[in-house]
Amino acid sequence: MQVRIGVSKLNKYASAESGDTLEVVERPNGGLSIVLADGQRSGKSAKRISNMVVRKVISLLAEGVRDGAAARAASDYLFSHRQGHVQSTLNILSVDLESKSLVLTRNNPVPLLITQDNALVSLDEDSVPVGIYRATRPVIREFPLSPDLYVIAYTDGLVHAGERSGKKIDIKEQAALLIEKGFDAQDISDVLLNLAFELDQGRPLDDISVVTLRVTSNNSPGEPRRLTISLPIS
Numbered sequence: 001m002q003v004r005i006g007v008s009k010l011n012k013y014a015s016a017e018s019g020d021t022l023e024v025v026e027r028p029n030g031g032l033s034i035v036l037a038d039g040q041r042s043g044k045s046a047k048r049i050s051n052m053v054v055r056k057v058i059s060l061l062a063e064g065v066r067d068g069a070a071a072r073a074a075s076d077y078l079f080s081h082r083q084g085h086v087q088s089t090l091n092i093l094s095v096d097l098e099s100k101s102l103v104l105t106r107n108n109p110v111p112l113l114i115t116q117d118n119a120l121v122s123l124d125e126d127s128v129p130v131g132i133y134r135a136t137r138p139v140i141r142e143f144p145l146s147p148d149l150y151v152i153a154y155t156d157g158l159v160h161a162g163e164r165s166g167k168k169i170d171i172k173e174q175a176a177l178l179i180e181k182g183f184d185a186q187d188i189s190d191v192l193l194n195l196a197f198e199l200d201q202g203r204p205l206d207d208i209s210v211v212t213l214r215v216t217s218n219n220s221p222g223e224p225r226r227l228t229i230s231l232p233i234s
Contacts, residue, residue, distance in 0.1 A: 001147055002218035003095050005034060006186030008193040008210045012042045012157070013203035019046025020155050020209040021054045024227075028064045030097030034211055035061070038089040038108075038155040042207055053078055053088045053130060067092050067105040071130065071138040075107065078131030087129040090138070091153045093213055095145065102215075104151065106139045110159055113152040113175055114143065120150070120176040149215040150179050150188075157208035158192060162199030169195050185212040 011018045019039045026032050035057045039049030053074045060070035071090055078088060091112065092105035104112055104123065111124035127139045143149070152175050162168040174195065178188045189210040196208050 001145060002216050002223070003032075004185040004214045004216060006184065006189040006212045006214075007034075008186075008189040008208075010157075010193055010197060010204055010208045012205065012207045013200070015043045015207070017044055017047050018207045018209075019043060019050055020157075020207045021047065021050035022209060022211065023054050023058050025058045025062050027061060027094065027096065027098075031095040033058075033061050033067070033092055033094040034153075034213065036091045036093075036153060036155070036209060036211055038157075038207065038209070040086045040088060046207070049078070049082075049086055049088050049131075052081070053090055057090070057092065061092075061094075067094055067103050068138055068140050071105050071107055072136065075130035075136040076134065079134055079136075082131060084132055084134075087131045089129045089155065091211075092138075093151055093153060093211065095213075095215075099142075100145050102143045102145055102149065102151065102213075104141045104143070106141075107136065110154065110156050113150075113172060115148065115150045115179065116143075120172060120179060122172055145215055147215055147217045150175075150185075151213040152188065152192075153211045153213075154192070155207060155209045157204060157206035158196050158210060160205055161196030161208065163205060164203075165199065165201065167199055169199060185214040188212040188214075 037050040037053040039046035056074040089108035094103040
Protein backbone atom coordinates (compact mmCIF):
# COMPACT_ATOMS: atom_id res chain seq x y z
CA MET A 1 0.00 0.00 0.00
CA GLN A 2 0.96 3.63 -0.37
CA VAL A 3 -0.06 6.67 1.68
CA ARG A 4 -0.68 9.94 -0.14
CA ILE A 5 -1.20 13.20 1.76
CA GLY A 6 -2.41 16.53 0.41
CA VAL A 7 -2.48 19.75 2.44
CA SER A 8 -3.92 23.15 1.49
CA LYS A 9 -3.76 26.19 3.79
CA LEU A 10 -4.95 29.77 3.48
CA ASN A 11 -4.62 32.75 5.80
CA LYS A 12 -7.51 34.83 7.06
CA TYR A 13 -8.05 37.89 4.87
CA ALA A 14 -5.65 40.75 5.69
CA SER A 15 -3.74 38.54 8.14
CA ALA A 16 -0.02 38.17 7.44
CA GLU A 17 0.25 34.89 9.32
CA SER A 18 -1.97 31.84 9.69
CA GLY A 19 -3.05 30.76 13.16
CA ASP A 20 -3.08 27.15 11.92
CA THR A 21 0.07 25.05 12.26
CA LEU A 22 0.70 21.71 10.56
CA GLU A 23 3.71 19.40 10.85
CA VAL A 24 4.55 15.86 9.76
CA VAL A 25 6.84 13.57 11.77
CA GLU A 26 8.10 10.04 11.18
CA ARG A 27 7.18 7.58 13.91
CA PRO A 28 10.14 5.76 15.50
CA ASN A 29 8.56 2.32 14.97
CA GLY A 30 7.49 3.00 11.40
CA GLY A 31 4.92 5.25 9.77
CA LEU A 32 4.19 8.94 10.13
CA SER A 33 1.93 11.38 11.93
CA ILE A 34 0.29 14.58 10.70
CA VAL A 35 -0.38 17.10 13.47
CA LEU A 36 -2.76 20.02 12.84
CA ALA A 37 -3.59 22.72 15.40
CA ASP A 38 -5.71 25.85 15.16
CA GLY A 39 -4.88 28.45 17.81
CA GLN A 40 -7.50 30.73 19.36
CA ARG A 41 -8.12 33.96 17.43
CA SER A 42 -5.94 34.63 14.37
CA GLY A 43 -2.61 36.09 13.30
CA LYS A 44 0.59 36.02 15.37
CA SER A 45 -1.05 35.36 18.73
CA ALA A 46 -2.90 32.34 17.34
CA LYS A 47 0.26 31.13 15.62
CA ARG A 48 2.16 31.17 18.90
CA ILE A 49 -0.52 29.02 20.51
CA SER A 50 -0.80 26.48 17.69
CA ASN A 51 3.00 26.30 17.39
CA MET A 52 3.28 25.57 21.11
CA VAL A 53 0.78 22.72 20.84
CA VAL A 54 2.24 21.17 17.68
CA ARG A 55 5.84 21.37 18.93
CA LYS A 56 4.90 19.52 22.11
CA VAL A 57 3.00 16.79 20.23
CA ILE A 58 5.69 16.33 17.57
CA SER A 59 8.49 16.03 20.13
CA LEU A 60 6.61 13.37 22.09
CA LEU A 61 5.55 11.35 19.04
CA ALA A 62 9.16 11.34 17.83
CA GLU A 63 10.15 9.77 21.15
CA GLY A 64 7.60 6.97 20.76
CA VAL A 65 4.89 8.37 23.06
CA ARG A 66 1.38 7.22 22.15
CA ASP A 67 -0.85 9.67 20.31
CA GLY A 68 -3.43 10.01 23.07
CA ALA A 69 -0.77 10.64 25.71
CA ALA A 70 0.91 13.22 23.47
CA ALA A 71 -2.39 15.06 23.00
CA ARG A 72 -3.10 15.09 26.74
CA ALA A 73 0.41 16.33 27.48
CA ALA A 74 0.02 19.15 24.96
CA SER A 75 -3.25 20.17 26.56
CA ASP A 76 -1.73 20.19 30.05
CA TYR A 77 1.26 22.13 28.74
CA LEU A 78 -0.92 24.84 27.21
CA PHE A 79 -3.14 24.95 30.29
CA SER A 80 -0.12 25.39 32.58
CA HIS A 81 1.40 28.16 30.47
CA ARG A 82 -1.82 30.12 29.86
CA GLN A 83 -3.87 29.18 32.97
CA GLY A 84 -6.76 27.96 30.83
CA HIS A 85 -7.31 31.36 29.17
CA VAL A 86 -6.53 30.22 25.61
CA GLN A 87 -7.35 27.13 23.60
CA SER A 88 -6.38 25.31 20.44
CA THR A 89 -8.00 22.58 18.41
CA LEU A 90 -5.83 19.56 17.68
CA ASN A 91 -5.97 16.71 15.18
CA ILE A 92 -3.41 13.90 14.87
CA LEU A 93 -3.61 11.56 11.88
CA SER A 94 -1.18 8.68 12.30
CA VAL A 95 -0.24 5.89 9.92
CA ASP A 96 1.16 3.34 12.39
CA LEU A 97 3.12 0.65 10.56
CA GLU A 98 3.76 -1.26 13.77
CA SER A 99 0.02 -1.97 14.22
CA LYS A 100 -0.83 -1.60 10.50
CA SER A 101 -3.53 0.87 11.48
CA LEU A 102 -4.67 4.45 11.07
CA VAL A 103 -4.99 6.22 14.43
CA LEU A 104 -7.14 9.37 14.52
CA THR A 105 -6.81 11.59 17.60
CA ARG A 106 -9.11 14.57 17.91
CA ASN A 107 -9.51 17.52 20.29
CA ASN A 108 -11.74 19.47 17.97
CA PRO A 109 -15.50 20.16 17.79
CA VAL A 110 -15.12 20.00 13.99
CA PRO A 111 -15.60 16.41 12.77
CA LEU A 112 -13.27 14.19 10.76
CA LEU A 113 -14.43 12.48 7.57
CA ILE A 114 -13.45 8.90 6.74
CA THR A 115 -14.53 6.30 4.19
CA GLN A 116 -16.12 3.16 5.62
CA ASP A 117 -17.88 0.42 3.62
CA ASN A 118 -17.72 2.50 0.43
CA ALA A 119 -19.36 5.51 2.12
CA LEU A 120 -18.00 8.71 3.62
CA VAL A 121 -18.94 9.03 7.28
CA SER A 122 -18.45 11.78 9.83
CA LEU A 123 -16.61 11.15 13.09
CA ASP A 124 -18.38 13.76 15.19
CA GLU A 125 -18.29 12.55 18.78
CA ASP A 126 -18.27 15.41 21.30
CA SER A 127 -14.74 16.75 21.61
CA VAL A 128 -13.21 19.80 23.27
CA PRO A 129 -10.08 21.81 22.32
CA VAL A 130 -6.87 21.53 24.32
CA GLY A 131 -5.74 24.04 26.93
CA ILE A 132 -9.06 24.91 28.57
CA TYR A 133 -9.18 22.31 31.35
CA ARG A 134 -6.65 20.21 33.16
CA ALA A 135 -6.54 16.53 32.09
CA THR A 136 -8.46 17.10 28.84
CA ARG A 137 -8.76 13.82 26.93
CA PRO A 138 -8.93 13.39 23.15
CA VAL A 139 -11.35 11.27 21.15
CA ILE A 140 -9.35 8.42 19.59
CA ARG A 141 -10.46 6.07 16.79
CA GLU A 142 -8.38 3.35 15.13
CA PHE A 143 -8.96 1.71 11.75
CA PRO A 144 -7.08 -0.98 9.84
CA LEU A 145 -5.04 0.28 6.90
CA SER A 146 -6.60 -0.74 3.59
CA PRO A 147 -6.56 0.50 -0.02
CA ASP A 148 -9.12 3.16 -0.95
CA LEU A 149 -9.20 4.57 2.59
CA TYR A 150 -9.66 8.35 2.73
CA VAL A 151 -9.51 10.68 5.74
CA ILE A 152 -10.19 14.42 5.59
CA ALA A 153 -9.42 16.79 8.47
CA TYR A 154 -9.95 20.55 8.45
CA THR A 155 -10.08 23.60 10.67
CA ASP A 156 -13.25 25.58 11.34
CA GLY A 157 -12.40 28.16 8.66
CA LEU A 158 -13.75 25.66 6.13
CA VAL A 159 -16.95 25.20 8.14
CA HIS A 160 -17.61 28.95 8.40
CA ALA A 161 -16.72 29.81 4.79
CA GLY A 162 -19.57 31.62 3.06
CA GLU A 163 -21.29 32.91 6.19
CA ARG A 164 -20.92 36.46 4.88
CA SER A 165 -23.05 35.63 1.82
CA GLY A 166 -25.34 33.11 3.49
CA LYS A 167 -23.96 30.21 1.45
CA LYS A 168 -21.93 27.44 3.05
CA ILE A 169 -20.17 24.33 1.81
CA ASP A 170 -21.73 20.94 2.40
CA ILE A 171 -18.26 19.57 3.14
CA LYS A 172 -19.26 15.93 3.43
CA GLU A 173 -21.27 16.00 0.21
CA GLN A 174 -18.54 17.76 -1.76
CA ALA A 175 -15.82 15.46 -0.41
CA ALA A 176 -17.86 12.34 -1.21
CA LEU A 177 -18.33 13.55 -4.79
CA LEU A 178 -14.59 14.16 -5.21
CA ILE A 179 -13.75 10.72 -3.81
CA GLU A 180 -16.32 9.09 -6.11
CA LYS A 181 -14.64 10.78 -9.07
CA GLY A 182 -11.28 9.37 -8.01
CA PHE A 183 -9.59 12.65 -7.04
CA ASP A 184 -6.22 12.25 -5.35
CA ALA A 185 -5.42 13.58 -1.86
CA GLN A 186 -3.91 16.92 -2.93
CA ASP A 187 -6.69 17.57 -5.43
CA ILE A 188 -9.39 17.04 -2.79
CA SER A 189 -7.73 19.48 -0.39
CA ASP A 190 -7.25 22.03 -3.17
CA VAL A 191 -10.85 21.84 -4.39
CA LEU A 192 -12.35 22.20 -0.91
CA LEU A 193 -10.07 25.15 -0.13
CA ASN A 194 -10.92 26.84 -3.45
CA LEU A 195 -14.65 26.41 -2.78
CA ALA A 196 -14.21 28.14 0.58
CA PHE A 197 -12.18 30.93 -1.01
CA GLU A 198 -14.89 31.54 -3.62
CA LEU A 199 -17.71 31.53 -1.04
CA ASP A 200 -15.78 34.05 1.04
CA GLN A 201 -15.49 36.19 -2.11
CA GLY A 202 -11.71 36.10 -1.99
CA ARG A 203 -11.62 37.39 1.59
CA PRO A 204 -11.48 34.38 3.93
CA LEU A 205 -13.23 34.96 7.23
CA ASP A 206 -10.76 32.74 9.07
CA ASP A 207 -7.60 30.71 8.56
CA ILE A 208 -8.41 27.55 6.60
CA SER A 209 -6.49 24.28 6.53
CA VAL A 210 -7.52 21.06 4.79
CA VAL A 211 -5.65 17.75 5.08
CA THR A 212 -6.55 14.72 2.99
CA LEU A 213 -4.95 11.32 3.57
CA ARG A 214 -5.48 8.56 1.06
CA VAL A 215 -4.30 4.94 1.17
CA THR A 216 -3.86 3.33 -2.24
CA SER A 217 -2.51 0.09 -3.65
CA ASN A 218 1.18 0.38 -4.47
CA ASN A 219 2.13 -1.26 -7.75
CA SER A 220 5.73 -0.03 -7.60
CA PRO A 221 7.67 -1.80 -4.84
CA GLY A 222 10.74 0.13 -3.75
CA GLU A 223 9.33 3.45 -4.91
CA PRO A 224 11.10 6.36 -3.17
CA ARG A 225 9.34 8.59 -0.63
CA ARG A 226 8.45 12.07 -1.81
CA LEU A 227 7.44 15.29 -0.09
CA THR A 228 6.38 18.34 -2.11
CA ILE A 229 5.98 21.77 -0.50
CA SER A 230 4.74 25.03 -2.00
CA LEU A 231 5.09 28.24 0.07
CA PRO A 232 4.05 31.50 -1.59
CA ILE A 233 6.06 34.48 -0.31
CA SER A 234 4.69 38.03 -0.53
